Amino acid sequence: MTILSLISEQAPIEGQKYVQLETLFQQAISEGTLEPGEKLPPLRIAAWNAKCSLGTMSRVYTSLERKGLVVAEVGRGTFVQEKSKIGADIILPSPRTIEATSKSNDVGYIDLGMNAIANDWGENLIRWALKRAAEKASSLTLMTYRDGFGDPSQKLAMRQFLPASLQDISNERIVITHGAQNGIFTALSRLTSPGDNVCIEPLSYPGISAALSQAGLSSITVKTDDQGICPKSFEKLCIEGRIRILVTTATGHNPTCITTPLSRRNEIGILAERHNVLIIEDDIYGYLYPEAPAPYASLFPNNAIYLTGLAKRITPSLRIGVAVAPPHITMLLAQGITAQTWMVSPILVTAAVEIAGRRDDLTNMPQTVKAQADQRSELTKTMLRGKVKSLDICRSHAWIELPETISAENFVKRAEICGVHVMAGHRFANNSHSGHQNIRLSIMAPKQTSTLETALHKLKAILSTPNEDVYEMF
Template identity: 35%
Template structure:
């Protein structure tokens, strides 16, 4: 624990804000190092002559700003700079490092199609229309293509039931903004996509992580949460969960839908990776369309650089979400939406998806062969695997040792929702690098680190 006493004498405003500002300043000036444990709340309240509640509010405010993270039963710790934005640190990354920290799709043959499509768009006199303003919800033909894409996962709506977003991350922002306001409480899995935490922080939403097992959120935990607190919605990634790579079975989806309907709880279903696997389970949106906001995009299946996503929701809510798109960006980029539409209409999107899926499955087999003797979870076609570390490894130690060896991965701490405890696990993204032989080498290094550490422990006995 760090013996740290903040200087708040000259700081204006409420004391909790002054303490939070002191935390920020002392981190910036190096007086609070990454990993440092802040004093217990009762101890610091006594030293500063304030209430324990004031210290609790200060620590909560610092956590909301992404400066620290509290863990039940362990205390509050200063985050490393890269974790403060919800994503792995990259500033110190060498050009020679192999980055397995970001969930990129596996390489496909999209390069075979982009040139021809752009030439045809350039030769089409009608393409000039896509340099003009469009409806915030998107051009009707583009929305029809989005509806066609949604239908491939079993969500059947017409063009009027779709809003085009600037990718999945923008879809999350739009959905959250329409459903909640600053100070509201929301639910997620106890391990969740870091981009969700960033959006929640930006909007001032309070995240509560729900316990998960090998099938996803535990229905009894959702039931208990709904009985004890008014939550605005539950955000879920049921297919290829990020970070655990698990697929929620139909029975669990039905159980969660039942709880949500009984408590009139909205579900925001992020299905961005559903098309990456063969025959994914039917979305929760098919079970309770009147209480579900359904999000997807082309990022994992076709091309992340297109930044095109599709959102479907009950009609009144969809209108509000279209207005939020208009207020924030006016519209998704029409030229990107046109390219995406052409690829959906002529079957190119499916060809690219097939090529990416084939490569992802090959990489899945490679990763399970290299690390399968350890506790991993993964799904054929997914772009990352989840490695639960053996004793005595901690996630941060393993991540740092991998970084020292030139491999960048993401520790579980990045994905912990709210004050949920992070397991000793790491996410390893297998979609990058583009050359499979580099991935092969990186996986060998990661396996070797585990083995060598265990061997050192045995040698010390």
């Protein structure tokens, strides 16, 4: 049986065709109806056989690609991944990219794909904190099981990593997590049931869709504009009763760089309260925006979860985060952490608490990063402005819309040849029509500004010669 005959016979007549068709393709791949390396039918033919719209089938193919089950090759089509590669390169860089990076110096291969924030103090600080934790941790910390509810004194210290508007909250509203990503997954898995719909933005970092998929949840995208989520679109989804949770990044959005103003946050928050939709706010970059409006958990404390972590602030290896929520929800989050890992590593929590005590550093370090970000933002604008259709920059990355003369897929491949790793916009897309002409550049990832400048020179050359091979110039 071919995939075309399969979808012709089992194509859904009603309901969410996109979800049912994607399931058919997933089963065909797992059962061998679609073999590794096999080319999927052209979109129009597949849509015709499934009796669905071209947009619906395009969404199916895009979702399969984002989950690592298939790979799209420009000019050739979409192919089933080899079994050894299924699931690869969904959130983290591909093994080839990691290997290339590890074998070269910072200038030889430049990674602008992973949204890291290079700093000179992170490594020394984590070494100091771990040493302090080893020296100060009591036998009770080292040799005893704890649960997911956390220690009150640790929660008190961890408030230093929260925005000012949340630093006076009670311990009952705080849960220490394994990081912001763990907080997202724990909240989704504890507060929903498989098959529930979660409202997300058209573009978001891949960890959100990965958490949704792992939890067996479906997503619905809300429309956005240059201020973030559109109230009318969100209200429509709320009235239709199709969503229970909204997941959003309101400050320094990854990848679009949008920071939602206070007036818009109030509009969205009021609608969410009115229709009993819980807001989950990922604020991993919030520490870089002290001037940003208060988070939803401060404006609407009974209807929002705030999540942050130390991966961007200190180092990705410190898998510690903080969740702020209403007390009845923090109980569920704590139970979720207990079910997953029983407890957050006491050693890492102790190290994070030690870092929280260095208040001067926690004030000075973001200021240093902001100064570097301003410098790199101006450099990026100077180098690429006039070569791209649009260029939005925030304090960790840049979001670029390419001219129609070059596709995002082609740009990524040519940049790779030139020794620069960038992320195509479709990797962040949660629907079939977002991000296809965009690129995200992690301008804060290189340790040296001069390294970023080298990368930008190469990218500028690609943009200047869209139909030529430029790698020999370097």
